[in-house]
Amino acid sequence: MMLETRKSNSHTITGSVRLIHDAGLHARPAVKLTKLAKKFQAQISIRAGESADWINAKSVAKVMAMRASRDSTIEIKASGEDAEAAVAAMVDLVARDFPDNTP
């Protein structure tokens, strides 16, 4: 499993994590992901693979439309006050395969 976060400049935090969910990024995990993203003030974008467009991680329609499949790498970037915590939480959610007891 890839798991890293780094500061690319003073404002933007980035991270990446491999999607291990069996069925890819489907309704249940997508809902968990957007719900988590909305808990942060930061602007959070994600993309599945380097060539893909960045999309708003707080939009369930966009996250579903991404159709990320199993084993794809999800890149996360965030900017704003709580960007660091946001990226860490998002990476953790995906890395732990969207556990049900996520608060």
Next chain:
Amino acid sequence: MNLRADIAGPAYRGKTASGGFAHGPFVRLEGGATDGRSPGGPHDEVPALRDALAKASRQIAALAASAGIEAAQILEFQLELLDDEDFLEPVFTAVADGTAADAAWAMALDAQIADYNSAPDEYLRARSADLADLRDRVIRALRGGEAEGLSIPRGAIVCADDLPPSRFLEIDWSSGGGLALLQGSPTSHVAILARAHGVPMVVQLGVIAERAATALLDGDSAVLELDPTAGQVGRFERRRDRNGRDRASAAALLHRPTAAWGGHKINILINIQSAKDLEHPHAQYADGVGLMRTEFLLDGHAGLPDEEAQYRAYDAVLRWAGARPVTIRTFDAGGDKPIPGFTIDGEANPFLGVRGIRLCLARPEVFRVQLRALARAAVRGNLKVMFPMVTMPQELDAGRRIFVEAVAELQSEGIAAALPEVGMMVEVPAAALTIEGFEASFFSIGSNDLMQYLMACDRTNGSLGELIDPLHPALLELIGRTADYGRHAGISVSLCGEMAGNPGCIPALLSCGVREFSVSPSALARIKQTIDTLSRGDGCG
């Protein structure tokens, strides 16, 4: 609508999903139709859309609170979409530019639905039905003034391409009515709901006339007649009355002590989800409870149920039953019944995954709590406990071992407890084929899963049609094998799947040697009557 008495209205034949008769206004539910609403200018339309979205959110949240976990997860996705600014922004922009709110909303949803439908991934395609549900709900809210239960008149024959369970539950069926689906399947979740609510339902009607004022729906013959003539109504009423008399005579039979067939006493028990199902007026005539499901205990929002809550639920049923036997099935989660915090998420094929006893053995800390509650209940009545999805003898043995430990533990704590009879469901073909190897006190054949695993058919998949045949010789072979072994070994064998409640299956099951059936309370009278008729020699060799 013009009605000419001399021209018969069109009649269509489909498949029976739920029996019974309904005569009433015909209501065609359209996906995404926007007629019947006169839009205002942008100044009115923007707040109208905002209100409709809020109303839809409230309705969905209320449904999610009362729905099972599975349905709640689907509803969560709809709620999240209603709260998605990126998704809503272009809709509001279009409305502000002068597009009618319902048209803008329908366009946005239709684009999303088309996108999902074009996906190679079957899971995503299946989600498009949820989006259609959401699209229609908001459009209904926009039309305004409608009660939560839609604008469907009471007693109507509701016609739709297909109907999600959430829509079914919103309709008021208390004054009758029926459901006519152009697609759909007799084994879908909606069909199960229709049977439980006693709503006649016919599926797979194909292409029918778009409009009609009234309709007749005969669930028993699977016929829908639109704008019927007086003659058609007369014939329909005669069929309905004859059926009503049959039902009344069946109900009269209920009072007789037990059914018999060919000199054998036949026990008819009931399947229940919780003590609430015992309120059915016919429940009191059952020979006991043949299957009490316990998954409902897992549906609460407060996490997994504790020992005390479970004990109270089991004790309530035992008190109702008195001396009659009550068979409780341990948690049958997994497969199509995911439980957050219990089942294993993300299995590629959950029906062939860690479900039933496999899951309980994998999560002994959850299983032990249930077994402790059952051991305490065992001293209160005639309790039998069975494990679901047993495939190998060692699973039965492992489950019983934990049970024995739980009893010892309770007794050492000074709490009254006993080990009840421990049996198993026979629903995996491998178990039926090696039935001699299982040291069970009783067997209960779960014909739904047994058929599904034997025929490689998902029984909720309407397009499998003929392949879903409860009278297939392969299935009867496994049932007969299990019943034969039970008779020789002196172990009781019952059958608790949908087959037991289907009068057409009873002769074959009796011939296979099954002497005990467990059916829904609403099927009790009919099955008792079926056995009574067969015992008098009319219909069975």
